[in-house]
Amino acid sequence: MEKLNRGYNGNRPKPPVKWAGGKGQLISQFEPLFPKQNFSLYIEPFVGGGAVFFHLLPSEAVIIDNNPELINFYIVVRDELQALLADLEKHQNNEEYYYSIRALDPDKMDPVCRASRFLYLNKTGYNGLWRVNKKGKHNVPFGRYKNPRIVDKENLQLVSRVLQHTEIILGDFSKALDFALPGAFVYLDPPYHPLSETANFTSYTSDSFGVDDQRRLAEAFKEFDERGCKVMLSNSDTPFIRELYKGYDIRVVYARRAINCCAEKRGPISELVIRNYC
Ligand SMILES: C[S@@+](CC[C@H](N)C(=O)[O-])C[C@H]1O[C@@H](n2cnc3c(N)ncnc32)[C@H](O)[C@@H]1O
Numbered sequence: 327m328e329k330l331n332r333g334y335n336g337n338r339p340k341p342p343v344k345w346a347g348g349k350g351q352l353i354s355q356f357e358p359l360f361p362k363q364n365f366s367l368y369i370e371p372f373v374g375g376g377a378v379f380f381h382l383l384p385s386e387a388v389i390i391d392n393n394p395e396l397i398n399f400y401i402v403v404r405d406e407l408q409a410l411l412a413d414l415e416k417h418q419n420n421e422e423y424y425y426s427i428r429a430l431d432p433d434k435m436d437p438v439c440r441a442s443r444f445l446y447l448n449k450t451g452y453n454g455l456w457r458v459n460k461k462g463k464h465n466v467p468f469g470r471y472k473n474p475r476i477v478d479k480e481n482l483q484l485v486s487r488v489l490q491h492t493e494i495i496l497g498d499f500s501k502a503l504d505f506a507l508p509g510a511f512v513y514l515d516p517p518y519h520p521l522s523e524t525a526n527f528t529s530y531t532s533d534s535f536g537v538d539d540q541r542r543l544a545e546a547f548k549e550f551d552e553r554g555c556k557v558m559l560s561n562s563d564t565p566f567i568r569e570l571y572k573g574y575d576i577r578v579v580y581a582r583r584a585i586n587c588c589a590e591k592r593g594p595i596s597e598l599v600i601r602n603y604c
Pocket residue numbers: 345346347348349350371372373374375376377378390391392393497498499500515516517518530531535
């Protein structure tokens with residue numbers, strides 16, 4: 327597999343933000359499932375915190391997400407790192423300051439201040455979640471962490487370096503089809519189809535990802551396949567998802583369940599990895 331890890335040695339970038347549904351804990355189970363052959367381009371249309379992207383360190387990549395704060399942050403880390411590092415120094419870890427930053431309207435901020443606000447809220451907010459209400463307003467309470475590492479300069483420099491080779495796009499996953507050429511590797515990690523009606527965590531942005539979106543995604547998976555890409559997808563282990571991807575290679579991996587209030591539902595949970603190759 328063509329990777330950019332030449333020159334990173336032991337000093338590899340880590341995902342710079344905490345993200346719900348992050349795949350960090352599953353990387354060792356994914357490792358044997360990634361394509362064995364080189365790929366010319368890596369495409370990740372639901373990039374979130376980018377656990378797989380920062381693990382593979384592809385030499386050419388396209389990353390997409392429909393969360394405007396996240397995408398602005400990645401663009402600023404790639405193109406305006408020094409200005410971002412300088413702005414991050416101003417933040418304070420106290421409740422009053424947190425709520426004053428949370429109350430700012432990101433649409434009225436310049437890209438650097440906006441990215442700085444995003445990272446600050448991600449590092450100091452409760453559980454590091456990024457969650458918005460129906461009106462799109464960030465609504466995570468102050469996290470009360472003693473010493474959160476808001477500015478990890480060394481890691482942001484490594485992240486910026488890998489992003490230099492990366493096209494960063496705000497929008498729907500379907501934009502990835504514009505790049506779907508033979509030899510590309512596409513990793514799809516959508517918001518999961520809920521195991522039950524109440525387990526529906528769909529608040530990364532103010533839009534939710536429903537059954538019709540899952541169907542639209544399955545169509546896109548087929549299209550990537552027909553265009554000669556290697557495609558790998560993560561989703562929940564439900565009859566609906568198994569039916570949607572019938573005919574493809576379906577494997578089970580086990581994840582720790584992170585967001586659950588009921589103790590008996592905290593054990594490992596099976597998830598699916600679906601591929602168009604073996
Ligand atoms: C399960 S998370 C991805 C987590 C990521 N793999 C990681 O390791 O952090 C799903 C992501 O899809 C994004 N998303 C939701 N709907 C989308 C859409 N229609 N098109 C593109 N991205 C979308 C969310 O903002 C979220 O970042």
